[in-house]
Amino acid sequence: MEYNFSDIEKKWQQHWKKVGTYQVDNESTQPKCYVLDMFPYPSGAGLHVGHPLGYIASDIYSRYKRLKGFNVLHPMGFDSFGLPAEQYALDTGQHPAETTRKNIATFKKQLDNIGFCYDWSREVQTSNPHYYKWTQWIFLQLFNSYFCNTEQKALPISRLIEKYATKGALPKKGEPIPGRHFTADEWNHFTEEKQQEILMRRRLAYSKYGEVNWCEALGTVLANDEVVNGVSERGGHPVVKKKMRQWYLRITAYANRLLEGLDKVDFSDSMKEMQKNWIGKSTGAEISFNIKGQPKNQSGLTVFTTRPDTIFGVDFMVVAPEHACIEKITTPAQKPEIEKYLQYVKSRSDRERQSEVKQITGCFTGAYALHPFNGKEIPIWTAEYVLAGYGTGAIMAVPCGDERDFAFATHFQIPITNIIGHHFTGKEANPTKEAILENSDFMNGMKMSEAIDFAIQKLEESGIGRRKINYKMHDAGFSRQRYWGEPFPIKWVNGMPVALDEKELPLELPHVATYKPGPEGQGPLANIKEWTDMNLETNTMPGYAGSSWYFLRFMDPHNEKTFCDRKVSDYWNQVDLYIGGTEHAVGHLLYSRMWTKVLYDLGYIGFDEPFKKLVNQGMIQGSSRFVYRKNGENKFISKAFIEKHQIQQLHVDVNLVDGVELNIEAFKKSKPEYANAEFLLEDGKYICGSEVEKMSKSKFNTVNPDDLVVQYGADTFRMYEMFLGPVEMSKPWDTKGIEGVHRFLKKFWRLFADETQGLIVTDEEPTAAEMKILHYTIKKIEQDTERFSFNTAVSTFMIATNELTDVQCHKRKILLPLLILLAPYAPHIAAELYQSVQQAASMEEADVVNAAFPKFEEKYIKESSKNYPVAVNGKMRTTINIALDADQKQVEEIVLQNDIVQKWLDGQSPKKIIYVKNKMINLVI
RNA sequence: GCCCCGGUGGUGGAAUUGGUAGACACGCAGGACUUAAAAUCCUGUGACCCGCAACGGUCGUAACGGUUCAACUCCGUUCCGGGGCACCA
Structure with a gap:
C-alpha cells in the first residue's frame, strides 16, 4: 500500500464535490464563522505560487473551525473588472468579457487542484450583471444620501431637501467666516439647477471637476501606473494634468468614524498606523x-x-x-x-x-x-x-x-x-x-x-x-474613462446628473466595436451612439467599486430582490477572519469600511465594520536566474568565468534550473535560437546567477502551482507553502525545500501502512510516552492554528511523526486523533487514511472533514521536574534537573552543590541567586 | 521624500510574556542497504581556539551604543532589503 497522492487527491476532490461537502447553510444551530480571502483579479498569467499563500492559510483555518464545531462560510469569487483585460482587448480585439471568462476558468481549475473547501455555489464575479446590478444600486444609495454633521451619519438626501425647504441653510451662531447660506424662502425660489448644484455639495457620491493624467498622443487618460517619469509607459509620450468631470465618493465625511472604528477591529498595529496616516487627522x-x-x-x-x-x-x-x-x-x-x-x-x-x-x-x-x-x-x-x-x-x-x-x-x-x-x-x-x-x-x-x-x-x-x-485624506475619485467597469446608473439632463430608477438596473455594459478612447479623453462608451443618445454617463466605476461590498454578497449571492437579505447578514455578520496582502492597506480596506458604514447608517445591515480580524499575508518573491551570453556569440558562460568575458545577462526560466544548475538540454529546447548554443562549463555544469525580485512573468521567475501539484500532490504543496515561514512575512520562493515536506508525508503514511503488508494499524493500548506525544501535539497544533503560526504547526507534525516512528507506534488510539489534527493542513491524505483506519458505518461518518477536533488533556503531558539552565553572571554553564515545586532555598542548595557551578564560583559565594520558576537559574558573583 | 514592515548558520526559518540562540526542514559531507540507481535509513553540520578526552573555552542574531542579574526580544543612532503613497489589482 503506497502513498499514491494523485489517485487519493482525485478521489476525494470528486467525492467532496459530488456530496456537496462544502456547501454552507444560512441557518444553523452551530456558532457561525466567516473566513474570507481577498478575492483575486483573474489575470491572464494564471495563478503563481504567491497567490495561494493566503488562501491556504484561510483554508486551514476554515477546516479547523469546522472540526471545532462551527458553521463556516468560506467563499471565493473574482474581482473581474479591471484595466489589464481592457488593455488586452485594445491589443488583440478580444472582448474583455471573453478573456475574463477564460481567465476565471483557469484560476478556478488551479484553485481546485489545491483542494480548497470553498463553497463554489456562492461564487461572485464583479463583472457579472447579476452582481453589478447591486453595485449600481449601492451607488444610487450613495448618490441619494448625504452626511448629516449633527447626527454624524448618512441620511437620505430627501431629509436634506425637506430641511432646506422649511428651514434653509443658515450660518451657525458665531460662525466667523461666511459660507454659502440661504433661507428657506430663497431655496424655494432657486432654479432646479441651482438646487441640484447645492445638493451636489452634500451627496456621498457626487460629481465635480478633477485632475487626470492626460496623454494627448494616445488620446486617453492614464493610470498613475502607466505614467513613468512624466511620460506614458507605452510610447513615451508626454503626460499632463487635465481637468475633467469626475465622480467622487465623499469618504472625507467618514474620516473621523473611519479613524475611531480602528479601535473596534483586530488589525495589526502597523495596518492601523497606515490607515491613521492615510486619514491624516x-x-x-x-x-x-x-x-x-x-x-x-x-x-x-x-x-x-x-x-x-x-x-x-x-x-x-x-x-x-x-x-x-x-x-x-x-x-x-x-x-x-x-x-x-x-x-x-x-x-x-x-x-x-x-x-x-x-x-x-x-x-x-x-x-x-x-x-x-x-x-x-x-x-x-x-x-x-x-x-x-x-x-x-x-x-x-x-x-x-x-x-x-x-x-x-x-x-x-x-x-x-x-x-x-x-x-x-x-x-x-x-x-x-x-x-x-x-x-x-x-x-x-x-x-x-x-x-x-x-x-x-x-x-x-x-x-x-x-x-x-x-484631514490629509481627500475624497476618492470614483470614475474612470474606461470600458471594462460598472456603468454609472446616471443620465445627464440639462447638465444635471439624474439617477436611473432602481427598476432599470442593471444598466448593462453595451458591446462596443472598439475599445479605443472616446472624444476628448472620454471613455469608450462615448463612442456608442445609442449610449450617448440616451445621455447616459460615459465614465465607468473604478476597480474598487465591486470589491467594496462583495463580502456581503457572498452571504446571499442569489438574491434577486436585494443585495443581501437583512436576516442573512444579521446571521453571518462581520467577517471573522480576512486574509490578504498589505498592498490593499489603504485603498480597498478603507473603501469597504466606508461602504459598510453607509449601508449601516441607512439601516441595510446591522454592523458598521466589515472585518473583525485582518491577517496580512506576505509577498512571495521570485528568485530569478540568469544566464550569461557572450556578446555577439551564441555561447553561454558559466557564472565563475563571467568576469573574463564581455557578456549580456539574460533572465532564464527558473523552471529550467535546478537550484543554480542549468538543465542544458531543457534550455536548448526552450527556444529555437538556443538549439545550437554552446556552453562554457565549470566542473561539467552550467551555473546560473540569481537574484530576488518580484514574481512576474516578464522575469521568468514564476512557478506554477499546477506543476508542483502534479509532481508532489496538493497536500505536499499546501504544507510546503505554510512551512516556508510565517504567513505575514515576505520571502523568496525556493522549490528545493519541497522535497522535505513530501518526505514527511511519506513517513507519516508509513505509520499507517506498509508497502508489503498494507494497513498496519493495531488496537494496542498506548503507552504513557505515546499519549504524551499525542497530547503535546494536540495542544501545539491547536495553539499554532489559532494564532496563524502555520509554519510551526507543520514542524510540530514532523516532530510527532519522527517521535512516533522512533517508538514504532502504529496504534489506532494515537493515530486516529492525529489524522484529525492533520486534516486541515493535508486534507486528502488525512481523509484517505481516516477512512481506512476508522471502521465507520457510513461514508459521511468516515469523512474526516466531519470529525470532531480531539480534546487536549493536560494530565498526559504533566511534568514533575525540569532541566533548568543554570547561568553564572548571565552565561549558561550547565543544566540541573530540579523538581518544579522546589522553592528558592531548595534550589540554592542544589545549585551550590553542583560541580560545574562550584568550578565557576571558584571559591567565591554568589551575591545573588535568581530563580525564575519553570524558566532558569542565574548566579550573580 | 513621507509612512509601514523586515534583517538570526551555506538556505527557509524556530525561540509564544526579557530567561538554554539555531527547533523543524533544505543543502552539504560521510556511512548502511543495492550488481547499480532510485527510494529508505543512520551519523555529522554556526565560526574560531585548546585538546588524548569534553559534560573544555571564546565569539556569535545587519552595525554601533544603552538599560538589565539576564537582550534575537526593550530604548537610541546608522546601514541594507521589501511594500504603500490616492487611476495596477
Missing part, C-alpha cells in the same frame, strides 16, 4: 490673510496650519501651483515667469513633487499678503512642494521652524525671522514646541506648546481665523 487653525491692494474680506488667502503659535515667524506664503488665486494676484511683471513655472509643474506627478526635495523650485507671484495682526507685507510665492489637495492648498511659511520652508527661504534668499531665540541657529530649522516665543507681539514669553491654543483663541476673537480639524 491634524488639529490646528485656518487663518485668513488679506492681500495687499485688494478689497478686505474678499479675495483673501486662507491657509491651514497646525502651528498658529508661529504666526509671527511667517516670512512668506506659498500657494499650490493649481491654486485658483494665482491668476488673480500675479502682478503683470511676474506673469511670464509664473506661466513658465506652471507649465513646468503640469508635467510633474505628485510623487515627484514630494520626493525630489533637494531640487527646490518656486516662483514669486509679485503679490503680498498682509499679516493679520501687524499688517506686515509678506511675499506670496507658488511652489510645487505645496499640494493643492492638502489643507487649503496654501501655507504660511515659517522658515525658522519648518525644514522645507527653511530650505526654500535659503534657496531664494528670503530673510528669516527668528521667533525662538537660541533654539534657532540659522543653519537649520527647529520644529520644537518647547521654545519660549520672541518677536511675537502678544505671545512674547509664552511657551510654544501653550501658545497654540492661545493663538487660536485670539484668531477667533478677532475674526481672522478659526479652530480647524484637517
